[in-house]
Amino acid sequence: MRGDRIFGAVMIVLALGYILTASRIGTSFMSDPVGPRVFPYMVAGVVILCSVSMILRPDPEAEWPAGPMLLQLGIAFAALIGYAFAIKPLGFILPTTFVAGILSWQIGGHPARAAISGVGLGIGLFVLFRVILGLGLRGLPAGWGF
Structure with missing residues (x-):
């Protein structure tokens, strides 16, 4: 259970870094109305939601690979x-x-x-x-x- 929570917290930090990086994407004068940042923001949002789910409801019997x-x-x-x-x-x-x-x-x-x-x-x-x-x-x- 602890491993899921640690992984979830690390993924939230990475997703926030991804959002920060995506916020620096420049917009050209020929971009669509939504802009180039929306897709990275959506990916980061899904990662954050999944990570919060892992933190709140970890798998009690996780089997780690071996050998x-x-x-x-x-x-x-x-x-x-x-x-x-x-x-x-x-x-x-x-x-x-x-x-x-x-x-x-x-x-x-x-x-x-x-x-x-x-x-x-x-x-x-x-x-x-x-x-x-x-x-x-x-x-x-x-x-x-x-």
Whole structure:
């Protein structure tokens, strides 16, 4: 129970920092009427509500992972941290393919199917974000093409 309350309090502090950071987002003359800050404020609001819920009603019988599951969580965490650092220099497709493959494999997929899932997600999400939604993503490292 104490772990849930500590985690809830830490998340509230992080959400308040997120709100502070979002409040510094500049508004251009061509923004929509709502502005660019609303989505980060909404995310922080949901995090605060969930955190307050964890503080007021903690899980009395929380089971913490041990052994191999901690290793799996560490691999997933390292992959996502690496993804955050790799997406700018390597573009969207390569890091997304790699991390999606790792996470698909961890969920329990066969390595070959996880690799195919990673390639499909990397390319499919790029098409969704770039072509359909019109976001300015760079697909591959500079000089490689798109």
